[in-house]
Amino acid sequence: MITENSIQEIRDIDLVEVAKKYVDDLKKKGANYNGCCPFHDEKSGSFMVNPAKNIYKCFGCGAGGADAIKFVMDKERMEFIPAVKYLADWFGITLEETKTKNEEPEEQKAKKVDYRTINKWAAGKYQKALFELNCGSWPVEPFSPVIQELLGNRLLTNDSIIDFQLGYAPAKGRLLTDGLIERGMFVPAEELGLVKKGANGNYDINRDRIMFPITTSGAR
Numbered sequence: 001m002i003t004e005n006s007i008q009e010i011r012d013i014d015l016v017e018v019a020k021k022y023v024d025d026l027k028k029k030g031a032n033y034n035g036c037c038p039f040h041d042e043k044s045g046s047f048m049v050n051p052a053k054n055i056y057k058c059f060g061c062g063a064g065g066a067d068a069i070k071f072v073m074d075k076e077r078m079e080f081i082p083a084v085k086y087l088a089d090w091f092g093i094t095l096e097e098t099k100t101k102n103e104e105p106e107e108q109k110a111k112k113v114d115y116r117t118i119n120k121w122a123a124g125k126y127q128k129a130l131f132e133l134n135c136g137s138w139p140v141e142p143f144s145p146v147i148q149e150l151l152g153n154r155l156l157t158n159d160s161i162i163d164f165q166l167g168y169a170p171a172k173g174r175l176l177t178d179g180l181i182e183r184g185m186f187v188p189a190e191e192l193g194l195v196k197k198g199a200n201g202n203y204d205i206n207r208d209r210i211m212f213p214i215t216t217s218g219a220r
């Protein structure tokens with residue numbers, strides 16, 4: 001990432017110097033510089049640069065901005081960073097970049113988000129499987145015999161199933177595995193203890209059981 005200081009240095013580049021390259025007739029007129037607009041075709045100069053404020057404005061086409069970056073972005077049709085680099089090259093400014101500093105925390109942050117996403121996704125899959133087990137009926141009650149057997153003596157109502165976000169991990173054992181592989185999330189899910197690598201293929205850890213929510217703190 002380019003540092004704020006370097007970006008500021010580029011912002012501070014004299015707009016008059018930049019505009020001169022594109023406006024042949026740019027001339028001082030009072031506090032401003034004036035010439036024919038580089039953003040639209042015209043014969044009389046409605047383009048102005050104010051060097052004190054380092055801003056430009058065309059009263060013909062409305063083009064305008066508050067630094068050289070904006071000017072180059074518009075004129076050269078560049079994105080922000082390419083425009084910054086273009087100006088740095090032009091004016092011989094060395095851009096400072098922070099690399100090693102920011103990379104590690106960013107990576108850790110991404111991983112945390114991944115875990116949360118995986119947990120949420122898995123909870124959703126389990127919930128859906130529970131409803132499917134109940135012949136896809138919503139609300140869940142009356143529970144199918146299979147669910148009643150799985151619940152055993154636990155007296156759970158429909159409301160509590162929804163409130164607690166209960167789900168079901170099917171016996172087949174690949175409910176999560178296939179989806180995780182597809183999404184490239186198998187490895188972090190393995191770290192979470194949801195799935196496992198096996199000699200005969202990867203598989204879900206939880207099988208044929210009612211799942212209580214795996215997301216606890218910070219889930220929403």
Ligand SMILES: [Zn+2]
Pocket residue numbers: 037038039040047058059060061062063
């Ligand atoms: Zn114009």
